[in-house]
Amino acid sequence: MTIRLYELVAADGRAFSPFVWRIKYALAHKGLGAETLPVGFTEIPKLCDGKYKTVPIIEDGGTTVCDSWAIADYLDKTYPEKPLFTSPQERAMARFFDGWFGLEVMNRIFGVCVLDIHDHARAEDQPYFRQSRESRLGGKTLEQFVEGRDARLPEVRHALRPMRAALASAPFLGGETPNYADYIALGGFIWTGAVCTVPVLAADDKLNDWLKRGFDLFGGLGNVPRYPLAA
Amino acid sequence: MTIRLYELVAADGRAFSPFVWRIKYALAHKGLGAETLPVGFTEIPKLCDGKYKTVPIIEDGGTTVCDSWAIADYLDKTYPEKPLFTSPQERAMARFFDGWFGLEVMNRIFGVCVLDIHDHARAEDQPYFRQSRESRLGGKTLEQFVEGRDARLPEVRHALRPMRAALASAPFLGGETPNYADYIALGGFIWTGAVCTVPVLAADDKLNDWLKRGFDLFGGLGNVPRYPLAA
Numbered sequence: 001m002t003i004r005l006y007e008l009v010a011a012d013g014r015a016f017s018p019f020v021w022r023i024k025y026a027l028a029h030k031g032l033g034a035e036t037l038p039v040g041f042t043e044i045p046k047l048c049d050g051k052y053k054t055v056p057i058i059e060d061g062g063t064t065v066c067d068s069w070a071i072a073d074y075l076d077k078t079y080p081e082k083p084l085f086t087s088p089q090e091r092a093m094a095r096f097f098d099g100w101f102g103l104e105v106m107n108r109i110f111g112v113c114v115l116d117i118h119d120h121a122r123a124e125d126q127p128y129f130r131q132s133r134e135s136r137l138g139g140k141t142l143e144q145f146v147e148g149r150d151a152r153l154p155e156v157r158h159a160l161r162p163m164r165a166a167l168a169s170a171p172f173l174g175g176e177t178p179n180y181a182d183y184i185a186l187g188g189f190i191w192t193g194a195v196c197t198v199p200v201l202a203a204d205d206k207l208n209d210w211l212k213r214g215f216d217l218f219g220g221l222g223n224v225p226r227y228p229l230a231a
Numbered sequence: 232m233t234i235r236l237y238e239l240v241a242a243d244g245r246a247f248s249p250f251v252w253r254i255k256y257a258l259a260h261k262g263l264g265a266e267t268l269p270v271g272f273t274e275i276p277k278l279c280d281g282k283y284k285t286v287p288i289i290e291d292g293g294t295t296v297c298d299s300w301a302i303a304d305y306l307d308k309t310y311p312e313k314p315l316f317t318s319p320q321e322r323a324m325a326r327f328f329d330g331w332f333g334l335e336v337m338n339r340i341f342g343v344c345v346l347d348i349h350d351h352a353r354a355e356d357q358p359y360f361r362q363s364r365e366s367r368l369g370g371k372t373l374e375q376f377v378e379g380r381d382a383r384l385p386e387v388r389h390a391l392r393p394m395r396a397a398l399a400s401a402p403f404l405g406g407e408t409p410n411y412a413d414y415i416a417l418g419g420f421i422w423t424g425a426v427c428t429v430p431v432l433a434a435d436d437k438l439n440d441w442l443k444r445g446f447d448l449f450g451g452l453g454n455v456p457r458y459p460l461a462a
Contacts, residue, residue, distance in 0.1 A: 086317065086320050087321060088405075089317050089405045089406055089410045090317065090320045090321040091406065093324030094324065095397055095401075096324075096393060096396075096404060096412070097324065099392075099393045099397050103396065161334050162327060162331035162335065163327075165327075165330030165333075166323070166327040166330050169326065172323070174323050175320055175322065177319075177320075179320045179323070179324070181324060181327070
């Protein structure tokens, strides 16, 4: 029975949820195939009994699992070969990484490209996206929020120093081989590349080497059309 | 043969190197005893052929190992029971954590308490400490560098958000049980408490619960005299 993965898509068909992308990498890591089903923002509440407003969601036989961490745990429990987490300790550290990456990196990139995300969403999803995100942005419009965004790019680049430090001594965040932390971060950069019309990295950023290695994994899973990430 | 651990001490005898403390925790984690030998900043170059200006340094039989990461690896290789790292992936993630904690947390605490460190060092170590640190501080004196430090405490507290996020779902950074990331961070806070005359945390910071759990580990290893960490 093939696993079915619901993935968020833009108007141009590109998959652009960072949380779906980490699961696409997780499935590839475990050698599991999946059938992908495209959904827009406003279709998600029709899945999973309306419990979730976000993807990924997988269906595996009669089992539905929502939320990327629940899916990762489900995959390791159900398909123990090629574990995503070699130990509970590694899993806990990957959770720390996820928290750091979300708070310090994704939030900053979101602030730079939130209007781009809106503009790339399907037409029928744009009003929902605008309303839900503007309510989180303290009353600012998406347009107001991205004003002067170029001046905020140095903060994004500065925030990534801990990743550069780790990658100075190993090819992947997981060490000699990629682990779930790599997939979390790669998912974030694929999301960025799918929508962000300004390059978030400098051309000489060492992270570009890691990005290339990561995109090339699993037969080039991450080599999808994108805006330049670096310039 | 008992392992000998050189540890940096203040004028009042308190061990105050964060890097030594992570090794004290690592030794306790592995159930290994050690004889500690106090040294001041200016004595360190007399050890280890002058290769290192920092501790920890251990001697184990005829083997001398300098640098905390080299020591952690040596301990896991030589004494494989109760590993510090359950897998290379966990080790890589702990290195990421170390980089993050150093760049985002320790550097900020250092900026708040660098004069306190000086004032707590042995009299014969103070000139070396002042000269070496002031040369890193862009020409400022230690006194100038800590001016207005109270206003920088919110930055320290803000920087710790990723740790709070991880500890919202588990008692330790390592998950249900502490791992090397916990020891890295506990070492940082023991160093802070040994010298820092202003409390770096707010009284209601959830990290205080984790600190108590961490200090209580291994028979209360971390329950040493300290300035209040929170207020």
